[in-house]
Amino acid sequence: MSEIIKPYRDSQLGKKEQVTQMFDTISTNYDGLNRVISLGIDVKWRKKVVKIVGENKPKQILDIATGTGDLALMMANLNPDKIIGLDISAGMLEVGKQKINKANLSKKIDMIVGDSEEMPFENDTFDAITVSFGVRNFANLDKGIKEIARVLKPTGVLVILETSNPTKFPFKQGYKFYTNFILPLVGKLFSKDKVAYTYLSESANSFPFGEVFNNILRKNGFSDVKHNPVTFGVATIYTARK
Numbered sequence: 467m468s469e470i471i472k473p474y475r476d477s478q479l480g481k482k483e484q485v486t487q488m489f490d491t492i493s494t495n496y497d498g499l500n501r502v503i504s505l506g507i508d509v510k511w512r513k514k515v516v517k518i519v520g521e522n523k524p525k526q527i528l529d530i531a532t533g534t535g536d537l538a539l540m541m542a543n544l545n546p547d548k549i550i551g552l553d554i555s556a557g558m559l560e561v562g563k564q565k566i567n568k569a570n571l572s573k574k575i576d577m578i579v580g581d582s583e584e585m586p587f588e589n590d591t592f593d594a595i596t597v598s599f600g601v602r603n604f605a606n607l608d609k610g611i612k613e614i615a616r617v618l619k620p621t622g623v624l625v626i627l628e629t630s631n632p633t634k635f636p637f638k639q640g641y642k643f644y645t646n647f648i649l650p651l652v653g654k655l656f657s658k659d660k661v662a663y664t665y666l667s668e669s670a671n672s673f674p675f676g677e678v679f680n681n682i683l684r685k686n687g688f689s690d691v692k693h694n695p696v697t698f699g700v701a702t703i704y705t706a707r708k
């Protein structure tokens with residue numbers, strides 16, 4: 467089992483509490499910094515996720531670790547009956563709710579505070595579940611994935627977008643430099659939480675990706691697991707069924 471990466475080295479709090487505190491703190495400038503540090507490419511990746519979800523014509527969608535709701539908002543174009551965005555950080559959800567109200571989508575998208583590892587839903591509730599840049603922040607990854615399997619319908623689809631590490635020269639070296647030096651520097655200069663972007667890059671560097679993550683999905687209740695690296699492997703889109 468790999469080392470558990472937490473945001474604050476000096477804090478006695480567990481990962482879950484630290485992650486909640488960190489995202490609450492950075493919530494108001496999360497969107498702006500997100501676009502900058504991903505050079506805007508995250509929008510392209512999210513579109514791919516929406517396309518896969520759309521192929522399944524879902525009526526009930528759950529976006530876990532929805533944050534400020536970017537993916538939930540994009541999935542409204544699929545015209546499902548309901549989208550629920552769930553997140554552990556009330557601060558991130560507050561920013562998301564403002565965007566949803568502005569887009570006049572508050573009847574279509576509900577934003578609720580909740581923990582991916584213990585969700586307030588019946589078994590077999592959702593036709594599609596998405597998680598973008600959320601799973602590497604879970605305190606207990608196995609528990610979170612099992613819980614997703616529980617609330618997904620037997621016919622449903624899980625789509626996960628998460629950072630991964632390019633394995634080929636020169637992208638591997640370029641990405642390491644970017645995440646080890648540029649990302650923490652941008653965070654130190656512009657974020658309200660000086661260590662947040664160091665945590666985000668450390669957690670990205672240590673997250674199990676590709677076939678290793680596929681096996682974590684299989685072990686916790688999923689089959690038909692596929693993964694598709696995007697932009698030289700900087701991120702990966704995983705799809706799976708129960």
Ligand SMILES: C[S@@+](CC[C@H](N)C(=O)[O-])C[C@H]1O[C@@H](n2cnc3c(N)ncnc32)[C@H](O)[C@@H]1O
Pocket residue numbers: 482485486489500530531532533534535536537552553554555558580581582583597598599600603604605
């Ligand atoms: C990097 S942000 C991603 C937000 C959004 N999905 C996006 O793509 O921009 C990670 C989010 O995961 C949330 N999170 C972390 N652990 C969680 C948990 N156990 N349950 C629900 N949300 C969680 C954080 O609060 C944060 O909003």
